[in-house]
Amino acid sequence: xxxxxxxxxxTNIDFLRWRMFAILxxxxxxxxxxxxxxxxxxxxxxDFSGGQxxxxxxxxxxxxxxxxxxxxxxxVGEPTIxxxxxxxxxxxxxPRAEDETVEQANAIATRVRAAITEHYPGARIDSVETVTGxxxxxLAWDGGLSLLFAMLGVAAYxxxxxxxxxxxxxxxxxxxxxxxxxxxxxxxxxxFSLNAIAALLTLIGYSLNDTVVVYDRIRENLRKYRKMExxxxxxxxxxxxxxRTINTNxxxxxxxxxxxxxxxxxxxxxxxxxxxxxxxxxxxxxYVARFLLVPFGVGPDSFVxxxxxxxxxxxxxxxxxxxxxxV
Amino acid sequence: xxxFPRWKVWGIxxxxxxxxxxxxxxxxxxxxxxxxxxxxxxxxxxLGLDLAGGSHLLLEAETGDVARQRLEAMEExxxxxxxxxxxxxxxxxTAGGQLSFLVRDPxxxxxxxxxxxxxxxxxxxxxxxxxxxxxxxxxxxxxxxxGGLDLAIDQAMAVAREVIDRRIxxxxxxxxxxxxxxxxxxxxxxxxxxxxxxxxxxxxxxARLEFKLVDSxxxxxxxxxxxxxxxxxxxxxxxxxxxxxxxxQRRSIITGDMIADAQQAFDPTDGTPVVTIRFDSNGxxxxxxxxxxxxxxxxxxxxxxxxxxxxxxxxxxxxxxxxIRGSFTVDSANQLAISLRSGRLxxxxxxxxxRTVGPELGADSIRLGIIASIAAxxxxxxxxxxxxxxxxxxxxxxxxxxxxxxxxxxxFFNATLTLPGIAGFVLTLGAxxxxxxxxxxxxxxxxxxxxxxxxxxxxxxxxxxxxxxDANITNTIAGALMFxxxxxxIRGFAVVLVIGIITSAFTAITVARMMVAxxxxxxxxxxxxx
Numbered sequence: 066x067x068x069x070x071x072x073x074x075x076t077n078i079d080f081l082r083w084r085m086f087a088i089l090x091x092x093x094x095x096x097x098x099x100x101x102x103x104x105x106x107x108x109x110x111x112d113f114s115g116g117q118x119x120x121x122x123x124x125x126x127x128x129x130x131x132x133x134x135x136x137x138x139x140x141v142g143e144p145t146i147x148x149x150x151x152x153x154x155x156x157x158x159x160p161r162a163e164d165e166t167v168e169q170a171n172a173i174a175t176r177v178r179a180a181i182t183e184h185y186p187g188a189r190i191d192s193v194e195t196v197t198g199x200x201x202x203x204l205a206w207d208g209g210l211s212l213l214f215a216m217l218g219v220a221a222y223x224x225x226x227x228x229x230x231x232x233x234x235x236x237x238x239x240x241x242x243x244x245x246x247x248x249x250x251x252x253x254x255x256x257f258s259l260n261a262i263a264a265l266l267t268l269i270g271y272s273l274n275d276t277v278v279v280y281d282r283i284r285e286n287l288r289k290y291r292k293m294e295x296x297x298x299x300x301x302x303x304x305x306x307x308x309r310t311i312n313t314n315x316x317x318x319x320x321x322x323x324x325x326x327x328x329x330x331x332x333x334x335x336x337x338x339x340x341x342x343x344x345x346x347x348x349x350x351x352y353v354a355r356f357l358l359v360p361f362g363v364g365p366d367s368f369v370x371x372x373x374x375x376x377x378x379x380x381x382x383x384x385x386x387x388x389x390x391x392v
Numbered sequence: 393x394x395x396f397p398r399w400k401v402w403g404i405x406x407x408x409x410x411x412x413x414x415x416x417x418x419x420x421x422x423x424x425x426x427x428x429x430x431x432x433x434x435x436x437x438x439l440g441l442d443l444a445g446g447s448h449l450l451l452e453a454e455t456g457d458v459a460r461q462r463l464e465a466m467e468e469x470x471x472x473x474x475x476x477x478x479x480x481x482x483x484x485x486t487a488g489g490q491l492s493f494l495v496r497d498p499x500x501x502x503x504x505x506x507x508x509x510x511x512x513x514x515x516x517x518x519x520x521x522x523x524x525x526x527x528x529x530x531x532x533x534x535x536x537x538x539g540g541l542d543l544a545i546d547q548a549m550a551v552a553r554e555v556i557d558r559r560i561x562x563x564x565x566x567x568x569x570x571x572x573x574x575x576x577x578x579x580x581x582x583x584x585x586x587x588x589x590x591x592x593x594x595x596x597x598x599a600r601l602e603f604k605l606v607d608s609x610x611x612x613x614x615x616x617x618x619x620x621x622x623x624x625x626x627x628x629x630x631x632x633x634x635x636x637x638x639x640x641q642r643r644s645i646i647t648g649d650m651i652a653d654a655q656q657a658f659d660p661t662d663g664t665p666v667v668t669i670r671f672d673s674n675g676x677x678x679x680x681x682x683x684x685x686x687x688x689x690x691x692x693x694x695x696x697x698x699x700x701x702x703x704x705x706x707x708x709x710x711x712x713x714x715x716i717r718g719s720f721t722v723d724s725a726n727q728l729a730i731s732l733r734s735g736r737l738x739x740x741x742x743x744x745x746x747r748t749v750g751p752e753l754g755a756d757s758i759r760l761g762i763i764a765s766i767a768a769x770x771x772x773x774x775x776x777x778x779x780x781x782x783x784x785x786x787x788x789x790x791x792x793x794x795x796x797x798x799x800x801x802x803x804f805f806n807a808t809l810t811l812p813g814i815a816g817f818v819l820t821l822g823a824x825x826x827x828x829x830x831x832x833x834x835x836x837x838x839x840x841x842x843x844x845x846x847x848x849x850x851x852x853x854x855x856x857x858x859x860x861x862d863a864n865i866t867n868t869i870a871g872a873l874m875f876x877x878x879x880x881x882i883r884g885f886a887v888v889l890v891i892g893i894i895t896s897a898f899t900a901i902t903v904a905r906m907m908v909a910x911x912x913x914x915x916x917x918x919x920x921x922x
Contacts, residue, residue: 069778074840120753171596171743175589191753193588195746200450204879211877218869226862263812263874263882267819267889270870274823274863278830281859309833312779313826316772320822323768324815329760331442331753332815335885339819 071315072308080303080351081296087352091241098248105251110258111194115161115201117174120191121181126152135184139176150330161198170195208262215269223277231280235273238353242272242345249341256334264338272346275310279350282306299355314347396909404906408793415799437802440810440884443758445751446583447591453552453576453739458545459489459536466491466534479504492533501530508532545575548738553578558734559594588748598696598740599731603646606690606702610639629699630718638699640692645682650675654732656725659717665725667716669732676712684708761814768818769795772825780832787828790904794824797895798888810884820892826863827900831856845920846912853905860901864893
């Protein structure tokens with residue numbers, strides 16, 4: 066039986082040769098993300114900006130203009146009306162007015178609901194979310210904190226587990242992935258809600274999971290081949306772990322794709338974030354996380370115990386290596 | 393690594409079987425599940441509101457209310473006590489959140505001070521009291537301490553929780569979850585509720601009912617300016633049209649705590665919905681006495697500081713019951729009756745967050761979630777099979793076991809499955825493969841290096857375990873933070889993620905290894921297709 070090998074045995078791709086392209090590619094993605102985040106920003110959902118989100122399933126696809134007028138007619142500010150999954154299903158987003166009180170917000174929800182059931186008999190109100198200003202601020206604050214702690218937490222873990230260069234390498238690649246996924250939310254203007262935070266947190270755990278497996282191999286190789294130069298060693302480690310990276314991420318992407326296509330629309334904002342995150346994470350664990358180690362000075366000495374005896378041995382070993390190379 | 397004594401094999405198999413069995417009640421259709429014994433039904437995964445449908449309300453108390461009410465109560469008490477001890481007081485003020493008053497006769501200052509200092513209780517373990525008393529000459533000030541206020545808020549919230557519980561239970565067979573959150577919030581979750589409006593109306597009402605005599609000495613000018621004479625207050629009048637007001641005496645005849653029962657009924661004369669209330673014995677006596685003394689004078693029925701009606705006392709009411717008329721519908725009369733029966737809320741509660749999901753949408757989500765999960769599992773398993781061949785079978789067996797064990801562990805802890813939780817489940821199915829991939833890739837590598845099959849398998853497992861452990865720890869950190877900071881649905885995601893990490897590490901490292909070991913021992917493979 067022949068088995069599928071997405072990555073052939075004994076690959077020896079010179080990833081380092083393409084390093085410049087990778088750097089340019091990353092920079093391009095990063096600057097595009099920052100640009101969109103700065104100019105368009107995120108389409109903050111009710112979780113973080115307050116206001117109301119009402120999902121309605123109509124019996125027939127409604128005239129959107131007519132619906133918009135009817136809802137704007139009850140004095141609720143500027144409603145955003147969109148199809149949600151199918152033409153029969155509509156999401157109505159009502160922004161939170163400045164210094165709106167709780168009673169007012171609730172009264173608006175009641176009026177909108179009443180208007181819909183009056184004009185569209187048989188319409189089914191599927192969900193209503195109302196978040197007041199104070200709560201949305203708290204949710205945003207908590208969300209931001211959790212992201213920050215997660216990043217620092219995992220970076221610290223890598224630092225403790227490996228060396229500080231690895232911690233920084235992990236953190237930088239994390240910020241890289243994170244910014245690009247945020248940029249994705251900004252370009253597509255997909256609702257940025259608590260689900261998006263969950264997607265980003267998953268990304269943090271996940272992209273580093275990849276990075277850790279690779280770092281593990283780099284460390285192992287650093288111990289095994291003390292005489293090898295750092296750059297070929299990184300290349301070797303990438304090649305050795307490549308099929309693992311590709312296979313695992315293919316499995317995850319297959320699972321997530323099933324969810325994207327078949328799963329409920331309500332969590333589309335979560336799954337699409339994870340989907341993009343996995344792709345970016347795979348790329349960055351090959352390029353960003355690994356080759357960042359070079360400028361930070363990870364070298365053959367990084368994992369050798371720092372006592373005099375072994376230092377002497379190492380010195381001897383290195384001379385041999387040098388001699389060997391000359392012959 | 394591949395050495396599994398018999399007892400270990402049995403032990404591991406037993407753990408797996410147990411975990412899978414725990415999941416069974418959750419996976420059975422409800423019709424079958426209902427026939428299981430009660431203890432088995434308790435081992436169940438809860439469905440979050442986004443799947444079951446229902447309302448999640450976050451209520452926040454106006455804690456300023458508590459401070460104000462305590463201050464008012466203390467003023468009332470002070471006036472009564474000083475009158476009884478014949479101490480003349482003047483310039484009573486509650487401005488700035490403290491009660492201050494002047495004792496007219498300096499000789500009586502000590503009496504007043506002793507009384508004031510005797511008020512309140514110590515708070516907590518320290519010597520702090522809930523009221524701080526100071527005097528400057530003849531002026532006594534009483535200030536609420538933070539400790540005292542916190543305690544009062546805490547008690548008020550505890551009562552509020554009880555009251556809400558009673559009110560929701562009066563709505564029928566709902567199974568609400570009512571939890572206090574932080575110092576001044578209450579989370580109310582009611583599954584299976586289609587329309588939360590009635591619930592909100594019920595919870596949002598403080599239901600502070602008072603009967604007071606109307607002060608007919610007040611002039612229209614005073615009403616207009618809103619400045620009431622001493623001993624009276626001016627309140628909005630619901631029946632009198634826009635901006636109508638009415639003056640009433642400050643002292644109540646009846647308060648809400650004297651109500652023994654309240655029911656929605658119809659007025660026998662014209663059939664309009666009304667609320668009839670029955671007083672307790674204390675209330676009946678007071679009401680009888682006051683109505684006897686005030687025949688042909690109006691009294692006001694006040695609900696949450698709004699006068700809802702002001703009928704004339706035609707004759708003394710001795711029966712200990714009364715009827716409240718207002719512009720009620722049957723529903724609103726019924727809601728008021730429930731609110732009055734359940735007692736008043738000690739603080740005003742506002743709905744600051746609402747999330748309601750209709751049961752149909754929830755059912756759709758479950759259906760699509762199950763389809764997506766099965767599809768995801770299938771594509772992943774096919775992928776693993778074509779990639780790793782016979783070894784893929786072990787990985788796939790571990791994957792299926794992993795899925796069942798997640799369900800079992802969640803059921804054991806009565807964890808809540810939410811919609812993002814389903815996404816977490818699917819993600820875990822993909823990610824759980826990781827451990828097997830790491831191991832199989834290692835074995836391939838070892839084989840390429842020319843090791844013998846058994847050695848390669850042995851070494852592959854040994855070398856891979858640190859990488860698997862490390863990789864899972866980063867995910868656990870992210871999952872734990874998600875759980876700590878996240879709210880409802882996101883927590884559901886984190887729970888599945890973390891449980892999935894643990895079960896997948898177990899199934900991949902232990903169970904799959906055991907299966908491979910048994911297989912290797914039986915077949916003694918010389919070559920391996922991998």
